[in-house]
Amino acid sequence: MATTGEVEPQIQVRFHTRHAKYSVTDAAILVPTKLRRYGLSEIINHLLALDRPVPFDFLIDGQFLRTSIQTYLDDNGRSSEQVVDIEYVESALPPQQSAALKHDDWISIVRGHRQHPLILSGSYDNTARIWDRSGNCVGSLAGHDAAVKALSWLASEDGDILQCFTGSQDERVIAWNISTLDFSSESLYECVGHKGSIEGIAVNTAATHMATASYDSTIKIWTVDADDIEEDDTQREDAPKRRKTNVPKMAVKLASETLEGHQGAVSSVVFHQETGSQILYSGGWDHSVRLWDVSVGSNISTMNCERVITSIDHSAQSELLVTGHADPLIRLWDPRSREGMVVKLRLGGHANWVSSVAWAPNSLYNLVSGSYDGTVKVWDIRSTTPLYTLSGSSEPEQKVFGVDWVGNLILSGGEDTLLRIHQAKQL
Numbered sequence: 001m002a003t004t005g006e007v008e009p010q011i012q013v014r015f016h017t018r019h020a021k022y023s024v025t026d027a028a029i030l031v032p033t034k035l036r037r038y039g040l041s042e043i044i045n046h047l048l049a050l051d052r053p054v055p056f057d058f059l060i061d062g063q064f065l066r067t068s069i070q071t072y073l074d075d076n077g078r079s080s081e082q083v084v085d086i087e088y089v090e091s092a093l094p095p096q097q098s099a100a101l102k103h104d105d106w107i108s109i110v111r112g113h114r115q116h117p118l119i120l121s122g123s124y125d126n127t128a129r130i131w132d133r134s135g136n137c138v139g140s141l142a143g144h145d146a147a148v149k150a151l152s153w154l155a156s157e158d159g160d161i162l163q164c165f166t167g168s169q170d171e172r173v174i175a176w177n178i179s180t181l182d183f184s185s186e187s188l189y190e191c192v193g194h195k196g197s198i199e200g201i202a203v204n205t206a207a208t209h210m211a212t213a214s215y216d217s218t219i220k221i222w223t224v225d226a227d228d229i230e231e232d233d234t235q236r237e238d239a240p241k242r243r244k245t246n247v248p249k250m251a252v253k254l255a256s257e258t259l260e261g262h263q264g265a266v267s268s269v270v271f272h273q274e275t276g277s278q279i280l281y282s283g284g285w286d287h288s289v290r291l292w293d294v295s296v297g298s299n300i301s302t303m304n305c306e307r308v309i310t311s312i313d314h315s316a317q318s319e320l321l322v323t324g325h326a327d328p329l330i331r332l333w334d335p336r337s338r339e340g341m342v343v344k345l346r347l348g349g350h351a352n353w354v355s356s357v358a359w360a361p362n363s364l365y366n367l368v369s370g371s372y373d374g375t376v377k378v379w380d381i382r383s384t385t386p387l388y389t390l391s392g393s394s395e396p397e398q399k400v401f402g403v404d405w406v407g408n409l410i411l412s413g414g415e416d417t418l419l420r421i422h423q424a425k426q427l
Contacts, residue, residue, distance in 0.1 A: 107413025112406030
C-alpha cells in the first residue's frame with residue numbers, strides 16, 4: 001500500500017480486441033501496475049460507457065492474466081518502461097455440471113447430435129446408449145459382441161428417423177435407424193472387412209460417405225446408403241466371427257475403398273467440415289497426421305510429431321486441426337500451411353495422456369480435452385494454459401476416454417462409468 005507522498009507504480013498499456021462492438025481507443029494509457037483482471041475490466045467498461053457492466057478477460061503475450069500486471073512483468077522479465085499490449089475478450093462463467101448418468105461399464109466415447117437433442121454414448125459393456133439432454137436414457141443399441149469404441153451420427157434434417165453408426169472391438173460397424181417418436185431402433189446393416197478394433201468413425205458433411213479407423217493400420221471408406229448391401233454369409237472370408245449366439249444376422253456392406261499408409265494403428269479420423277468435402281484427416285500410432293483425398297484414394301500430405309496420436313478434430317471456424325496424444329500435450333496444426341508441416345501450437349496443462357479432443361462448434365478459439373489424469377479442460381487457443389478444469393471422474397486418476405462439445409453442452413465419459421454433462425455458456 002502506497003504511503004503519503006509515494007507515487008503509485010504505473011505502466012502504459014494499449015488495449016485491443018477482436019470484437020468490434022467492444023473496441024476502445026488504441027492510444028496508450030497509464031494504469032496502475034497493481035491492477036488485475038477485475039480492475040482492467042472496470043477500465044474497459046468505463047471507456048465503453050456501458051449501461052450494464054460486461055466482464056472481460058485479458059491476455060498479455062498470448063497468456064491469460066491471472067495475477068496483477070506487476071507480478072506478470074516480474075515473472076516474465078518484462079520492463080515497466082515498455083508499453084504493454086493487452087488483448088481483451090468477453091469472459092464467461094465456468095461450465096457447470098448438470099448431470100452424471102450411470103453406465104454399467106466404462107464409457108469409451110460420447111457424441112452429441114448437432115441438430116437433435118440426443119446424445120450417444122459407447123461402453124465397454126458392448127452397447128451404445130441414447131440419452132436426451134435432460135439426462136434420460138431413452139434407448140440402447142445392442143448388436144456388438146465387444147466394447148463399442150467409435151460412434152457417429154449421420155447429419156440429417158428434422159425428421160422422424162435418425163441414423164447413426166457404432167464401431168467396436170469386434171471389428172464391425174453397425175448402421176442404425178432411430179425413431180425420434182418412440183426412440184425404437186433398428187439395425188440396417190453391418191460394415192465388415194477390418195481386421196482390428198474400430199477406433200474411429202467419421203461421416204462427411206454431405207452425408208454420403210463414412211470413414212473408419214482401425215487397429216489394422218487401415219482406413220476404410222464406405223457409402224452410407226443401403227443400395228450396396230448383401231445378405232449375410234457367415235462362410236465368407238471377411239464375414240465377422242461372432243462370439244455370441246444371440247446376435248442376429250444382418251445385411252453386410254463392404255468398403256468401397258481402403259486407404260493405406262499409416263505404419264501402425266489408426267486411432268482417429270475426421271472429415272474436413274466443408275459441405276461435400278472429400279478431404280479426410282487421420283491420426284495414428286506412427287506419430288503422423290495424414291491428409292487424404294478420398295475421391296482418388298490419395299495421401300496428399302503427412303505431418304509428423306514425436307508422440308502417438310489418440311484423437312483428432314477439425315474446426316470449421318478456424319480451419320485448424322487439434323490432436324490429443326500419448327503425452328500431456330495438445331497439439332494444433334494448420335493443414336493449409338506447407339512451411340515445414342510442423343506443429344503450430346502446443347497446449348500444456350494435463351498430467352497424463354490426452355485421450356480425446358473436440359472443438360467448440362461455434363468458436364474460433366475454444367476446444368475441450370479429456371485426459372487419463374481424470375480431468376476435462378476447456379481451452380482458448382489464444383492462451384497456452386487452460387481456461388477451466390472440470391471434473392471428469394469420481395476419483396483421482398480415473399481415466400477420461402471421450403469428450404464432445406455440442407451446442408452449449410460439454411460431454412465426457414470414462415472409467416468412472418458416468419456420462420457427465422456440463423452446461424457451457426458460449427465462450
